[in-house]
Amino acid sequence: MLSTTEENYLKALLQLTLEQSPKTEAGTNGLAAHLGVKPATANDMLKKLKEKKLINYEKYGKSSLTAQGRKLAIEVVRKHRLWETFLYEKLGFTWDEVHEVAEQLEHIQSQKLIDRLDKLLNYPSFDPHGDIIPTAKGELKMPVKKTLNEEEVGHNCKMIGVKDNSAAFLQYVDKVGLSMHNHIKVLARQTYDELIEIEVNGKQSSVSPRFAENIVIVCEDCEKKNKKTAKKKA
């Protein structure tokens, strides 16, 4: 049985190596920063988790999850997102309130509790933030990340990042009415000047391809399609 702390380290490693970037390894300092502890503290835990064969770690090297560590990390993420969904759907929490409480609830040890919660929520695929909930079998399909420029007309997507971090660009993003986690619908693409018409929060705008290729999004329609395909296979 893992401690709450050990679970948090595995989850952090999963997020650092699979969700937040294309990397598959994470450094000691980055991990420590992500968890809000000092590098010395993270270093101790890395040695301990390697001992338990949950991570790959060599002195002065980067770390990654083993198959077993990844399995456990995904279980924690599944519990976290199911609890967030419960708080949002059943208890009327707002989307910004759920995370903090889910950080505590994700460590409750009871397989039956999670199975029943999943059932109560009617086996949800996404949490209130639009993130994918890993399946009971431990499958975690990574969201299909692409730029707004690559999105199909008619599709709905969510902004999850930017490629250009310049102040000028970010101010322009703001002016267009976009911000992180906003839902965007691609209405049309003008053949004449390539401008992309989008709708955000009920407001329409047109953006250039130059602008759109710096907005990282995840296509929600593609996510749903993936989910359905997975269900048919099962």
Place this chain on the structure above:
Amino acid sequence: MLSTTEENYLKALLQLTLEQSPKTEAGTNGLAAHLGVKPATANDMLKKLKEKKLINYEKYGKSSLTAQGRKLAIEVVRKHRLWETFLYEKLGFTWDEVHEVAEQLEHIQSQKLIDRLDKLLNYPSFDPHGDIIPTAKGELKMPVKKTLNEEEVGHNCKMIGVKDNSAAFLQYVDKVGLSMHNHIKVLARQTYDELIEIEVNGKQSSVSPRFAENIVIVCEDCEKKNKKTAKKKA
């Protein structure tokens, strides 16, 4: 903010001094046994909790909760019983499965979570074991304990203990079909020989006053009446 361990000590002290017996103080060894730790361990914690002004404790003396300690202990009991009710009512757990998971859930820190859970469950008064759930204001009405001999005809009660612990008596209890937490209905009292007719698990039996005065029960009809009175006042 109290640690999970500190909360468990306060809850144990409440149970030892208010629920399980008429005592208002508990000894170090009894507390340790209740929590499954060694007396030396409990002794350390008693000193720590006294320092925090949550308990009254003097070297070589018995311990009791201060007003503040009692308030916190009752909050933990409230959370525990609300979670048990949730697991039973909403997730289909059986009454014997809920306690273990509630031991973990009772330590989740979120006032909003508890308020909303209470609402979701429609402000329940009793947990799946028939124990009273403290109110949001921290009121914990002690169940009206009496012996089966004192119970009114027509009332429903729950067996919560025995006064005679001899093997002969306990075997007789078993033969009558009674066991801890059984629900008992008092059907009638014969004027001729004072025998009390009861129904347990759909099975009827007659017991003597001598027998009945050794069965400790809590009257469930009285509990409900108390509850309604309290609601009218509020």
Place this chain on the structure above:
DNA sequence: TTATTTTGTTAGATATCCCTAACTTTTATA
């Protein structure tokens, strides 16, 4: 390629919670 900066490690400490073994005080018994 040498120097500097960044990254990662180690040693030594602290806090919490638990233990065993030895001791002390209180209570019960003879």
Place this chain on the structure above:
DNA sequence: TATAAAAGTTAGGGATATCTAACAAAATAA
């Protein structure tokens, strides 16, 4: 009341998880 038993305490130590300060290795820049 003297003694034995029960109850309670203390000393000293282990495990976990955290820190600071000093050090070592790797990466980057000059």
